[in-house]
Amino acid sequence: xxxxxxxxxxxxxxxxxxxxxxxxxxxxxxxxxxxxxxxxxxxxxxxxxxxxxxxxxxxxxxxxxxxxxxxxxxxxxxxxxxxxxxxxxxxxxxxxxxxxxxxxxxxxxxxxxxxxxxxxxxxxxxxxxxxxxxxxxxxxxxxxxxxxxxxxxxxxxxxxxxxxxxxxxxxxxxxxxxxxxxxxxxxxxxxxxxx
Amino acid sequence: xxxxxxxxxxxxxxxxxxxxxxxxxxxxxxxxxxxxxxxxxxxxxxxxxxxxxxxxxxxxxxxxxxxxxxxxxxxxxxxxxxxxxxxxxxxxxxxxxxxxxxxxxxxxxxxxxxxxxxxxxxxxxxxxxxxxxxxxxxxxxxxxxxxxxxxxxxxxxxxxxxxxxxxxxxxxxxxxxxxxxxxxxxxxxxxxxxx
Amino acid sequence: xxxxxxxxxxxxxxxxxxxxxxxxxxxxxxxxxxxxxxxxxxxxxxxxxxxxxxxxxxxxxxxxxxxxxxxxxxxxxxxxxxxxxxxxxxxxxxxxxxxxxxxxxxxxxxxxxxxxxxxxxxxxxxxxxxxxxxxxxxxxxxxxxxxxxxxxxxxxxxxxxxxxxxxxxxxxxxxxxxxxxxxxxxxxxxxxxxx
Amino acid sequence: xxxxxxxxxxxxxxxxxxxxxxxxxxxxxxxxxxxxxxxxxxxxxxxxxxxxxxxxxxxxxxxxxxxxxxxxxxxxxxxxxxxxxxxxxxxxxxxxxxxxxxxxxxxxxxxxxxxxxxxxxxxxxxxxxxxxxxxxxxxxxxxxxxxxxxxxxxxxxxxxxxxxxxxxxxxxxxxxxxxxxxxxxxxxxxxxxxx
DNA sequence: AATGAATGAGGGTTCATTCAT
DNA sequence: GATGAATGAACCCTCATTCAT
Numbered sequence: 001x002x003x004x005x006x007x008x009x010x011x012x013x014x015x016x017x018x019x020x021x022x023x024x025x026x027x028x029x030x031x032x033x034x035x036x037x038x039x040x041x042x043x044x045x046x047x048x049x050x051x052x053x054x055x056x057x058x059x060x061x062x063x064x065x066x067x068x069x070x071x072x073x074x075x076x077x078x079x080x081x082x083x084x085x086x087x088x089x090x091x092x093x094x095x096x097x098x099x100x101x102x103x104x105x106x107x108x109x110x111x112x113x114x115x116x117x118x119x120x121x122x123x124x125x126x127x128x129x130x131x132x133x134x135x136x137x138x139x140x141x142x143x144x145x146x147x148x149x150x151x152x153x154x155x156x157x158x159x160x161x162x163x164x165x166x167x168x169x170x171x172x173x174x175x176x177x178x179x180x181x182x183x184x185x186x187x188x189x190x191x192x193x194x195x
Numbered sequence: 196x197x198x199x200x201x202x203x204x205x206x207x208x209x210x211x212x213x214x215x216x217x218x219x220x221x222x223x224x225x226x227x228x229x230x231x232x233x234x235x236x237x238x239x240x241x242x243x244x245x246x247x248x249x250x251x252x253x254x255x256x257x258x259x260x261x262x263x264x265x266x267x268x269x270x271x272x273x274x275x276x277x278x279x280x281x282x283x284x285x286x287x288x289x290x291x292x293x294x295x296x297x298x299x300x301x302x303x304x305x306x307x308x309x310x311x312x313x314x315x316x317x318x319x320x321x322x323x324x325x326x327x328x329x330x331x332x333x334x335x336x337x338x339x340x341x342x343x344x345x346x347x348x349x350x351x352x353x354x355x356x357x358x359x360x361x362x363x364x365x366x367x368x369x370x371x372x373x374x375x376x377x378x379x380x381x382x383x384x385x386x387x388x389x390x
Numbered sequence: 391x392x393x394x395x396x397x398x399x400x401x402x403x404x405x406x407x408x409x410x411x412x413x414x415x416x417x418x419x420x421x422x423x424x425x426x427x428x429x430x431x432x433x434x435x436x437x438x439x440x441x442x443x444x445x446x447x448x449x450x451x452x453x454x455x456x457x458x459x460x461x462x463x464x465x466x467x468x469x470x471x472x473x474x475x476x477x478x479x480x481x482x483x484x485x486x487x488x489x490x491x492x493x494x495x496x497x498x499x500x501x502x503x504x505x506x507x508x509x510x511x512x513x514x515x516x517x518x519x520x521x522x523x524x525x526x527x528x529x530x531x532x533x534x535x536x537x538x539x540x541x542x543x544x545x546x547x548x549x550x551x552x553x554x555x556x557x558x559x560x561x562x563x564x565x566x567x568x569x570x571x572x573x574x575x576x577x578x579x580x581x582x583x584x585x
Numbered sequence: 586x587x588x589x590x591x592x593x594x595x596x597x598x599x600x601x602x603x604x605x606x607x608x609x610x611x612x613x614x615x616x617x618x619x620x621x622x623x624x625x626x627x628x629x630x631x632x633x634x635x636x637x638x639x640x641x642x643x644x645x646x647x648x649x650x651x652x653x654x655x656x657x658x659x660x661x662x663x664x665x666x667x668x669x670x671x672x673x674x675x676x677x678x679x680x681x682x683x684x685x686x687x688x689x690x691x692x693x694x695x696x697x698x699x700x701x702x703x704x705x706x707x708x709x710x711x712x713x714x715x716x717x718x719x720x721x722x723x724x725x726x727x728x729x730x731x732x733x734x735x736x737x738x739x740x741x742x743x744x745x746x747x748x749x750x751x752x753x754x755x756x757x758x759x760x761x762x763x764x765x766x767x768x769x770x771x772x773x774x775x776x777x778x779x780x
Numbered sequence: 781a782a783t784g785a786a787t788g789a790g791g792g793t794t795c796a797t798t799c800a801t
Numbered sequence: 802g803a804t805g806a807a808t809g810a811a812c813c814c815t816c817a818t819t820c821a822t
Contacts, residue, residue: 027224029224029225030224144384145384145385149375150372150375152371152372152375153379154375154379156372157376157379157384160355160356160365164355164358173351177351180344180345180347180348181352184348184383185379185384188381189334189339189340189380190340190382
């Protein structure tokens with residue numbers, strides 16, 4: 001990649017990052033192309049030179065996000081932390097800007113771009129799900145996780161927790177409850193369980 | 196309340212319901228006053244006669260929603276179902292239109308109306324939280340719930356589940372996993388726990 | 391039609407007229423909605439309240455034009471002028487604003503709206519062609535027109551002359567040549583013909 | 586002209602040709618510099634290096650067109666076809682791409698560039714009119730054309746026919762009427778003329 | 781009280797043109 | 802001389818809100 005290409009790529013990243021940041025702060029519709037341009041330090045038209053419409057930009061931002069998240073998961077899953085710590089990190093690790101995605105963002109995509117719904121769904125399926133699966137399998141292999149629970153159900157829980165925590169408010173609310181939230185996830189709410 | 200008042204009140208309800216329905220289907224920003232007016236069968240100006248701005252209308256819709264939810268919780272909590280069934284219903288009972296609230300709705304409120312954030316927060320605190328608390332207390336009293344878990348943590352879980360399930364996609368995904376999701380909530384994911 | 395309806399209709403006409411005038415003076419693309427709004431003395435949005443897009447407005451302007459032209463032809467054809475004078479009038483009568491249509495206008499419609507091409511074509515066919523036909527038939531019946539010439543060919547000539555004259559420049563050029571242009575149309579360019 | 590100059594000239598021609606082609610297909614305004622650049626296989630800036638603005642380019646395209654047309658007329662007039670065939674060819678010969686000019690093109694120039702109107706007018710006067718005149722004179726000399734008809738009037742007709750035929754739609758409509766259209770031009774529409 | 785009509789402000793997008801390499 | 806990148810201005814259109822009846 002020559003200097004030209006590289007600079008082009010950098011600018012593209014800058015725009016994506018600006019857009020993602022703003023989208024997450026304010027939602028998608030509330031963010032105008034003008035704002036993104038300002039945040040990224042380019043003119044509106046430059047954005048159109050890279051992404052042919054707001055629609056397309058939004059999609060690309062999503063891909064950008066998913067890929068960031070994906071590589072972060074990959075790292076986490078392949079790390080040599082003990083299983084319970086990995087779980088904890090998924091729920092509570094404060095992510096870098098680029099990887100926080102607020103629920104509305106996701107919802108919005110699913111709703112507004114319903115025709116391409118599958119695209120999003122598929123990308124997620126392909127880039128993120130496998131790491132969850134791997135992690136859960138690891139938990140089972142190491143004897144942490146009840147074999148009789150379906151992987152889907154556990155993943156559902158993990159994703160829910162993760163998604164929910166992405167929201168600033170919820171995260172703040174959860175923080176002082178870390179201990180108990182973990183306990184519930186691992187041991188449930190029941191008293192004197194399963195003897 | 197005389198006939199005038201009553202009719203006035205009915206019209207107001209019709210507008211609120213129309214707005215809520217549309218907000219939940221499409222998100223708040225995507226719904227124009229014109230659409231709400233059409234759905235409610237009134238003119239745009241009539242809406243302004245009742246609610247002085249879209250901002251205000253949105254707030255009132257939220258109140259309307261919270262109150263519906265509140266009375267539904269009240270009913271549930273006071274019913275004579277066994278504790279575990281109550282929990283199950285909170286997670287999985289498919290709610291009537293008026294009470295489904297899509298996540299974006301809530302997020303949006305919290306974000307856009309941040310100055311009044313407390314208002315929403317307070318209302319929720321006042322109208323919904325008590326029933327959750329009562330329910331959890333009941334669980335503890337009846338020996339279902341581990342006393343050592345903080346009420347806040349359990350409520351966090353319940354709210355998360357409820358909120359997450361409001362989303363059509365998630366609900367659909369969860370449905371076939373009902374059994375396991377319940378199990379995880381009650382017993383956690385761990386194998387051969389806590390002996 | 392009540393007062394409301396009437397005023398609405400008047401405003402619509404005003405917009406159509408403003409648009410037609412500007413379109414003919416400057417072509418369609420060069421004329422912005424803002425300009426039309428200004429010329430018609432309304433706000434841009436008002437235009438959108440009546441015509442749902444520039445596309446649609448353009449179409450409606452065309453219909454408006456064709457109908458004006460149509461009724462003018464009707465009058466001319468049904469008048470009791472001698473045949474040659476009717477022909478002369480078609481070529482040379484200076485039309486009112488509403489009925490001048492500059493070639494570009496027509497061309498533009500045919501080009502840009504090619505999908506609906508037929509719509510325009512059909513309207514013209516239905517509203518204008520019949521009067522031409524009637525006129526030509528009259529010319530044949532009265533012994534003015536060579537029976538062996540096809541109606542289509544004569545109409546082609548008439549339409550060409552009329553269209554061409556709509557253009558200011560051409561009209562101006564033709565004016566001093568009236569006599570000869572008529573002669574050519576009636577007798578051709580040949581010397582001592584057809585003996 | 587050295588190799589440099591030659592290559593420069595070739596590129597200029599390529600751009601002019603690309604522009605003319607596109608202008609004729611889509612009208613002037615609809616064609617962006619970007620499109621022309623693409624069609625000509627050069628960058629936008631290159632166009633600006635040769636022609637200092639779209640305005641200027643348009644003008645140069647027109648000159649290019651007129652000169653093509655001019656040399657074609659020259660050839661036709663100097664050919665040894667009989668007079669009536671020359672006339673026929675003016676009306677009906679299907680022209681090569683570079684020489685078709687769609688009416689909108691001409692109209693547009695006359696309208697948008699009204700300040701320079703004379704420039705266009707003059708060029709046309711100088712490059713095209715003489716051949717028409719020559720042709721008409723030839724017709725008169727050979728006894729085909731009525732001496733009493735002014736040259737201007739005949740040229741008016743010829744230009745009108747030629748212009749009108751440039752339009753695809755009109756040409757198509759005229760084709761099956763060739764015979765009669767010629768007849769009208771030569772002999773007029775009258776029955777049993779001028780005895 | 782209720783409505784149809786009207787609007788200012790703003791959003792996404794395109795285009796002729798210039799900048800920097 | 803040639804290019805990819807960048808831009809200001811303008812355009813079509815939408816929306817929350819107000820006016821006039």
